Amino acid sequence: MVLRALLLGVGVVLSGCLPKVAPQRLEQPAALAVAIVVDDEVQVPDAFRARLKDVAQSRNLEVREVPVAQLQGQRLTAERFAALRAATDAPFALLVEARTRFFSQIEGRYRWSVPVKLTAARAGTAPSQDAVDLPALLQFEHERGSEALENVAEPLVSRVAPLLDGMLVGAADAGLAAPAASAGSPQ
Numbered sequence: 252m253v254l255r256a257l258l259l260g261v262g263v264v265l266s267g268c269l270p271k272v273a274p275q276r277l278e279q280p281a282a283l284a285v286a287i288v289v290d291d292e293v294q295v296p297d298a299f300r301a302r303l304k305d306v307a308q309s310r311n312l313e314v315r316e317v318p319v320a321q322l323q324g325q326r327l328t329a330e331r332f333a334a335l336r337a338a339t340d341a342p343f344a345l346l347v348e349a350r351t352r353f354f355s356q357i358e359g360r361y362r363w364s365v366p367v368k369l370t371a372a373r374a375g376t377a378p379s380q381d382a383v384d385l386p387a388l389l390q391f392e393h394e395r396g397s398e399a400l401e402n403v404a405e406p407l408v409s410r411v412a413p414l415l416d417g418m419l420v421g422a423a424d425a426g427l428a429a430p431a432a433s434a435g436s437p438q
Contacts, residue, residue, distance in 0.1 A: 343371070345411070349368075
């Protein structure tokens with residue numbers, strides 16, 4: 252028991268030492284090409300799109316949504332991201348891939364699983380990725396994939412924000428745009 256508590260304490264201390272990127276904001280607006288691919292032909296809700304747009308705009312990125320049809324029917328992430336980059340001249344790109352799956356009924360609520368994979372990069376750099384499986388609890392049986400996506404919009408933004416910040420940190424070095432000093436910018 253003592254050893255377990257000691258190991259937990261060491262883990263907490265070490266996790267606090269991980270480098271964190273402060274929220275970034277560009278001095279000048281820059282374009283961010285965004286493609287949202289949802290398998291299973293689920294309609295992407297406006298609230299989901301709006302939340303992604305809000306987090307991008309808080310970093311002075313102008314969202315240019317690229318229709319999924321321009322990704323040329325690609326199924327693999329690398330090919331989808333390459334098609335996204337080819338479809339636009341935006342200096343920044345973000346690919347959001349999601350799937351919605353019914354999981355179970357728990358105490359009168361309907362649990363859905365929403366695996367999401369995020370891929371982002373600025374021009375001329377290798378992409379960074381983040382993947383997460385988000386749970387969505389829906390109240391009614393008739394609610395489906397679109398409602399599950401809307402339900403996970405907020406936790407998804409908490410994953411998109413640091414991915415964008417990491418992408419923007421080196422933007423000044425690449426000559427794309429300079430990050431403005433941002434102490435405590437909103438997510």
